[in-house]
Amino acid sequence: MIEADSLTKSFGATKALAGVSFSVPAGSILGMLGPNGAGKTTAVRILTTLAIPDDGQAKVAGHDVVAEAAAVRRSIGVTAQDATIDEALTGRQNLVMVGELSGLKRKAAKSRAAELLTRFDLLEAADRVTKGYSGGMRRRLDLAASLVTRPSVLFLDEPTTGLDPTSRLLMWQVIRGLVSEGTTILLTTQYLEEADELADRIVVIDHGTVIAEGTAAELKRQIGGARLSVTLAEPHPRAVAALTGLVDGDVQVSQDGRRLQAAVRSTSGLGTTVVRALDANGVVVDDVEVRPPSLDDVFFSLTGHGALDLEGETCDLQVLEGVS
Ligand SMILES: Nc1ncnc2c1ncn2[C@@H]1O[C@H](COP(=O)(O)OP(=O)(O)OP(=O)(O)O)[C@@H](O)[C@H]1O
Numbered sequence: 268m269i270e271a272d273s274l275t276k277s278f279g280a281t282k283a284l285a286g287v288s289f290s291v292p293a294g295s296i297l298g299m300l301g302p303n304g305a306g307k308t309t310a311v312r313i314l315t316t317l318a319i320p321d322d323g324q325a326k327v328a329g330h331d332v333v334a335e336a337a338a339v340r341r342s343i344g345v346t347a348q349d350a351t352i353d354e355a356l357t358g359r360q361n362l363v364m365v366g367e368l369s370g371l372k373r374k375a376a377k378s379r380a381a382e383l384l385t386r387f388d389l390l391e392a393a394d395r396v397t398k399g400y401s402g403g404m405r406r407r408l409d410l411a412a413s414l415v416t417r418p419s420v421l422f423l424d425e426p427t428t429g430l431d432p433t434s435r436l437l438m439w440q441v442i443r444g445l446v447s448e449g450t451t452i453l454l455t456t457q458y459l460e461e462a463d464e465l466a467d468r469i470v471v472i473d474h475g476t477v478i479a480e481g482t483a484a485e486l487k488r489q490i491g492g493a494r495l496s497v498t499l500a501e502p503h504p505r506a507v508a509a510l511t512g513l514v515d516g517d518v519q520v521s522q523d524g525r526r527l528q529a530a531v532r533s534t535s536g537l538g539t540t541v542v543r544a545l546d547a548n549g550v551v552v553d554d555v556e557v558r559p560p561s562l563d564d565v566f567f568s569l570t571g572h573g574a575l576d577l578e579g580e581t582c583d584l585q586v587l588e589g590v591s
């Protein structure tokens with residue numbers, strides 16, 4: 268239903284897309300995962316006919332996004348990254364307006380609005396102006412608006428950014444419901460766990476190129492077994508050496524020297540072995556955790572920086588090679 272082939276797009280000297288290709292089979296959901304500025308919105312804008320690529324082609328619902336833009340527009344729904352609702356109108360008025368603008372008779376627009384308000388748990392707030400809506404309510408109304416015309420292909424650009432955990436879960440439920448009805452979805456996100464939860468397949472994009480592609484499980488497999496994470500009471504010069512024989516590859520050390528991470532293959536009894544080895548070297552341990560790899564680990568191993576650079580989550584990890 269969505270096919271992107273070598274899309275490029277530059278803004279001045281900035282290469283927003285440097286040759287991006289992917290496809291989304293009917294009835295499935297593709298998660299496009301990438302940090303700020305990766306090129307996600309640019310890709311969405313091209314696929315939804317709001318921008319023209321410098322090079323490459325794309326088809327949505329069988330229509331070329333440049334040559335047959337009108338036909339593409341008839342098949343799609345879009346929830347943009349920034350809410351597009353009219354704050355002076357009520358939730359219901361917003362939806363009725365969208366319905367009428369897309370060609371429904373007033374009566375049909377009203378009944379479609381009522382249906383969507385119920386479905387998105389907005390009935391109680393339906394007749395209040397949306398200026399007073401919470402972030403979660405706005406995102407839901409936005410999504411409802413993109414569904415007025417029952418599109419077969421839906422583009423969701425960071426639908427849960429900024430939402431609290433409860434609103435995010437509610438949004439996930441709604442998105443899952445749409446997929447189960449056969450809607451094809453391209454969803455962009457900066458949240459690894461969101462792509463993991465919702466997407467059938469994931470493309471990881473960074474600096475305008477696809478750097479990895481696969482199911483969440485495949486991506487996790489790329490970086491091997493589990494992850495060992497050790498927190499020390501205080502930094503210790505022998506800590507890395509003590510771990511080196513027990514893990515696969517390099518030990519990553521946080522800037523403050525207290526957090527050590529590494530890939531591990533076998534996990535049985537590992538926690539105890541690790542504590543003993545560190546103890547034997549006089550290293551005091553606060554916490555040991557062995558967990559399955561997260562998509563953030565995948566991102567880190569692919570790019571050498573965390574997916575959440577801007578929030579400083581993982582970018583303070585340095586790879587120390589061959590430390591003894
Ligand atoms: N209209 C524009 N004019 C100039 N530069 C732009 C424009 N749109 C995007 N860019 C640049 O292109 C790059 C990709 O931007 P894009 O909005 O596609 O990223 P994104 O992955 O959606 O990021 P975010 O997660 O912050 O929404 C960025 O460097 C951005 O500054």
Ligand SMILES: [Mg+2]
Pocket residue numbers: 307308309348424
């Ligand atoms: Mg964006």
